[in-house]
Amino acid sequence: MSEASLYERLGGAEGIAAITEDIWGNHTSNPLVQNRYAKSDPEHVKKQVRDFFGAGTGGSENYTGDDMLTAHTGMNINDQEFNGVVDDVLKALKSNGIGDKEHDEVLAILYSMKGDIVGV
Ligand code: HEM
Structure with a gap:
């Protein structure tokens, strides 16, 4: 039996939009x-995050933004x-009823990107 993708387990496009x-x-x-984020355009950032999250978890979204x-x-x-930022994401998973397994998978993905984000 094959497991559903992380994308599906996060609720697909709809679930990821709510999490975002x-x-x-x-x-x-x-x-x-x-x-x-004081000068950011919320709609722009949310679209980038939805596409990035979707594409990175197994969805068909096409992320066109910059690499991390x-x-x-x-x-x-x-x-x-x-x-x-990581805490904000984990809190959002919780408030959307996402389980511990998915929580841990997302946490690992976020930490894998730390070197491209911190101190650069
Ligand atoms: C693993 C953690 C993170 C991920 C996955 C992430 C993801 C992203 C993505 C996808 C974008 C859009 C890039 C583009 O438009 O080309 C972005 C932009 C940005 N990120 Fe991050 N980010 C992370 C951590 C952080 C942290 C820790 C900060 C600072 C507190 C931060 C601040 C920003 C800002 C200010 C922008 C520009 C927003 C704008 O377009 O106005 N990010 N990030």
Whole structure:
């Protein structure tokens, strides 16, 4: 029996859209990171995040944004901010009823990108 993709287990396009709304809400109310997004266009960022998340978990979305190194180079993001963003994502999974297994898989994916995001 083959297991459903992480994309499917997150609820597909609809589930990821709902998770992304909550990630954005968490970022903009998180004092550790909210200033980073002060000049962002919410609809643009949410579209990029939906496509990135979807494409990275097994969906058919086409992510057209920058790779993580290019997107974050020059921002000088520190560990505390990285953990803040990760916490916002994990909270959003929880508020959407996503289970522990998926939580751990997403956490591992986020940590795998840390070197392209922190201190670059
Ligand atoms: C594993 C963690 C992270 C992932 C997966 C991620 C993902 C992304 C993606 C997909 C974009 C869009 C790139 C584009 O439009 O070409 C982006 C942009 C951005 N990220 Fe991250 N990011 C992460 C961590 C962080 C952290 C820790 C910060 C700072 C607190 C941060 C701040 C930003 C900002 C300010 C932008 C630009 C938003 C805009 O277009 O206005 N990111 N990120």
